[in-house]
Structure formats: C-alpha cells, structure tokens
Amino acid sequence: MRPKSLSPIFPARREFIGACAAGSLALAAAPAAVFLSAGGHAESPARINFQIGWLNSNNQTGEVCAKRMGFYEQEGVELNIVQGGPNIDGLSRVTAGRAEVGQLSSTPSLMVAVSQNVPLKCFAVGAQQHPFCFFSRKRAPVRSARDLLGKRIGVSPTSLILVRVFLAKNAIDLRDVTLMTTGSDMTPLVTGEVDVMAGWLTNxxxxxxxxxxxxxxxxxxxxxxxxAHPYYATLQTIVDRPDLLARFVRATSRGWEFAFNNREKALDLLIAEFPHLNAEDERSALDVMLSYAFNGATKKGGWGIMDKDVWADQIELFARLGQFPKKVPRVDDLVTMDILNATRDIRPRIG
Incomplete structure (x- = not known):
C-alpha cells in the first residue's frame, strides 16, 4: 500500500524547590504490603493516574505485569494507566494535577517545558538509551552520520527534533539533506521514495x-x-508525596523484572490488558524493549537509573539548537535522584 504523498519538512520552532525530607524517604524505601491508618484500620489504596504519551502499547509491559501480578496492590497503590495520543497533552494533564505520574516518549519535551518554568521533574527513566534510529538498505547503506549527506530522509513531524539534534551534533547543515514527511510505515524506503527512514527500533x-x-x-x-520513556511528576508531588512515587517505582521495577525473566507470561498479561495488540508482533518488540530497559547501567544502578552527565549532554545539544527561548535549564532543574535513592536496594540490577 502506497503511503500518502511525501512533502518536504521545514524546521519549526524551577530550581528544585526543596529536598525531600530524609525521614519520609527512609520510610518510603521500606517494603509496604499493608497500609494502616493511625487507628490501625487498613487504608484504601492510593490511586495513581499514570498518563502516558501514546496509545496503549508494549511500552507499558512492566506496568501491566506489576498491575496484574499484584505488585502495586502490595504497595498500597491502585494504578490507572491513562493512554495518550496525538490530541492529548500529557504534560498539561500532569501539571494540572489530573495525573500523578506521566511518561513521555523522549526527554526533549520535558526539557523544553521545564525551560519555560513548567513545574515538572523526571524521577526515573524507562529506556537507558534512546532507540531512535536511521534505517537504510544495503544497496545504499547509511552507516555513519556523513553518509546522510545528500540523502532524502523520511521522518514523522513528531520526530523531527530528534533528526535535527542528530544533524547538529554531527555538524551537518539542514541544507545538505532533504527531510520528507512520512509516518511510521517503512514503505517509502522500500519503494525508493526516500533513501533513509527515521524511526524507533522498538517498532x-x-x-x-x-x-x-x-x-x-x-x-x-x-x-x-x-x-527515552522518562517518568515525571510535578515538583509538588515530588516534595509532598515522595513515598507515593517510591511505591510506584518499587512496584514498576518489579514489573519490568518479571517481564525480563518471564517473557511469554509477560506477553500473555500484556495481550490480556490490551487485547487490540497482536501477540506475534509484540513478542519481538518486547525483546527489543527489554534490551533498552536493562543494560550495563541498570546492572550497576538498578532499573530506572539516570546519569546526570547524560542529561548535561542533552541540555548542551538543545541549547545549541536554540530550543530554550526563556532559559537554559540546569540538570537539577530537570532531574531528582531522591526517588531512585529511596528505592536503591529494591530496584532490580539486571544488565
């Protein structure tokens, strides 16, 4: 099936407000199977609306496993996965308090929002390396950045900023390539309408x-x-409810660990939760997703770990591209390590 006609793309264009109390975080780090009120009565689970930035997919395999295996329930949490989509602004929903936790496909959107004083921070990441990639064919392979010179590159509008960052990092002028609007379908590459397609290895x-x-x-x-897949919350939630976020991270990390060790069962749980997904397609996609959820960094620091140096690299790149019209954020404006530190001994070390 032939894609829609292609057309050129033209490029478009708070200091951490307090450290979490040490006592609260120490409490948050303790296992929590039963939650009691001051009177000794069991409390209702704390509801977490989890706003994702896309339609329900295999990106939430760990959360689905944690939900269906009872890991959130053991933490006194009721998780509600709220799917996103092209017409849903997840950042605004979390900022407005309609969701306690959000997740984006990539870190740039969060960086730009924080640079405009939107009170959000990342507290964990789901993919240790970004799975965005340029795909070509062996008859005209693109194996290095310089191989892109003179090429027609198919890219979706939502991924354009990633391509621009790649070109800027490798000192390639936009005039030396032709960017063409496409979707995620790889047909234009097969038919020769483009020389290269940009997309996600998880697809x-x-x-x-x-x-x-x-x-x-x-x-x-x-x-x-x-x-990729950064988890974020408002500064108010991070300061006032660190225990809730720690419980979320503990359960979620266990879910991803379960998926890693029990892939067929994880696939069954995913399809049961999202029946519209195709099991055969998701089987290979899950293997790829797990290779990004766990690597050498998680073997050392545990699931969800972040490296501030990686964040600093991102800031420098996007500042160079002029993506911060109000201010260039600092790493500590974007990231809190407190929730990861509170769950250090719980999060699985796989890699």
Missing part, C-alpha cells in the same frame, strides 16, 4: 518489511545521548 511490526536488507544507524551510537 518491530513496521520494520518487518525491510527484512535482512536493513542497515541501522542509532542516534546513541552517533553521539546523541538521549533518554
């Missing part, structure tokens, strides 16, 4: 059409160190 269903003829050039391998 294995779309990539099947390329088969063994596929050549990959990852963003991360070419020096663009971005995180």
């Amino acid at each position: 294995t269903a779309a990539l099947k059409i390329l088969g063994a003829d596929r050549v990959d050039l990852r963003l991360w391998d070419a020096g663009v160190r971005l995180y």
Whole structure:
C-alpha cells in the first residue's frame, strides 16, 4: 500500500524547590504490603493516574505485569494507566494535577517545558538509551552520520527534533539533506521514495518489511545521548508525596523484572490488558524493549537509573539548537535522584 504523498519538512520552532525530607524517604524505601491508618484500620489504596504519551502499547509491559501480578496492590497503590495520543497533552494533564505520574516518549519535551518554568521533574527513566534510529538498505547503506549527506530522509513531524539534534551534533547543515514527511510505515524506503527512514527500533511490526536488507544507524551510537520513556511528576508531588512515587517505582521495577525473566507470561498479561495488540508482533518488540530497559547501567544502578552527565549532554545539544527561548535549564532543574535513592536496594540490577 502506497503511503500518502511525501512533502518536504521545514524546521519549526524551577530550581528544585526543596529536598525531600530524609525521614519520609527512609520510610518510603521500606517494603509496604499493608497500609494502616493511625487507628490501625487498613487504608484504601492510593490511586495513581499514570498518563502516558501514546496509545496503549508494549511500552507499558512492566506496568501491566506489576498491575496484574499484584505488585502495586502490595504497595498500597491502585494504578490507572491513562493512554495518550496525538490530541492529548500529557504534560498539561500532569501539571494540572489530573495525573500523578506521566511518561513521555523522549526527554526533549520535558526539557523544553521545564525551560519555560513548567513545574515538572523526571524521577526515573524507562529506556537507558534512546532507540531512535536511521534505517537504510544495503544497496545504499547509511552507516555513519556523513553518509546522510545528500540523502532524502523520511521522518514523522513528531520526530523531527530528534533528526535535527542528530544533524547538529554531527555538524551537518539542514541544507545538505532533504527531510520528507512520512509516518511510521517503512514503505517509502522500500519503494525508493526516500533513501533513509527515521524511526524507533522498538517498532518491530513496521520494520518487518525491510527484512535482512536493513542497515541501522542509532542516534546513541552517533553521539546523541538521549533518554527515552522518562517518568515525571510535578515538583509538588515530588516534595509532598515522595513515598507515593517510591511505591510506584518499587512496584514498576518489579514489573519490568518479571517481564525480563518471564517473557511469554509477560506477553500473555500484556495481550490480556490490551487485547487490540497482536501477540506475534509484540513478542519481538518486547525483546527489543527489554534490551533498552536493562543494560550495563541498570546492572550497576538498578532499573530506572539516570546519569546526570547524560542529561548535561542533552541540555548542551538543545541549547545549541536554540530550543530554550526563556532559559537554559540546569540538570537539577530537570532531574531528582531522591526517588531512585529511596528505592536503591529494591530496584532490580539486571544488565
């Protein structure tokens, strides 16, 4: 099936308000199977509306496993996954208090929002390296950034900023490539309407059409160190309810650990939660997703860990691109390590 006609893309354009109390975080780090009120009565679970930035998918396999295996319940949490989509502004919903926790596909949106004084911070990341990639064919392979010179690159509008960052990092002028609007379908690459397609390695269903003829050039391998799937909350939630976020992280990390060790069962749970998904497509996608959820960094620091140096790299790149019209955020404006520190001994070390 032929895609819609292609057209050129033209490029568009609070200090941490207090440290969490040490006593609260120490309490948050303790296992919590039963929650009692001051009178000794069991309390109702704390509801967490979890706003994701996309339609329900395998990106939430860990959360689904944690939900269906009772890990959130053991933490006194009731998790409600709220799907997003193209017409839903998840950042605004979390900022307005309609959701306690949010997750974005990539870190740039959060960085730009914080630079405009939106009171949000990242407290964990789901993908240790960004799975964004440039795909080409063996007959005209793109194995390095310089191989993109003169090429027609298919890219979706929502991914344009990632391509621009890649080009800027590798000193390639926008005039030296042709950016074409596409979706996630790889057909334009197969038919020769573009020379390169940009997309996510986790989108294995779309990539099947390329088969063994596929050549990959990852963003991360070419020096663009971005995180994907950052978990974020408002500064007020981080300061006032660190225990809630710690309970969320404990349960979620156990869910991802379960998925890693029990892949077929995790797939069954995912399809039971989201029946619209195709089991065969999701089987290969889950393996890819798990390779980004766990690596050498998580083996050392545990699931969800972040490196402030990686955040500093991201800030420098986006400042160079002029993406911060109000102010250039500092790392500590964007990130809190308190929730990860409170759950240090719980989060699985796999890699």
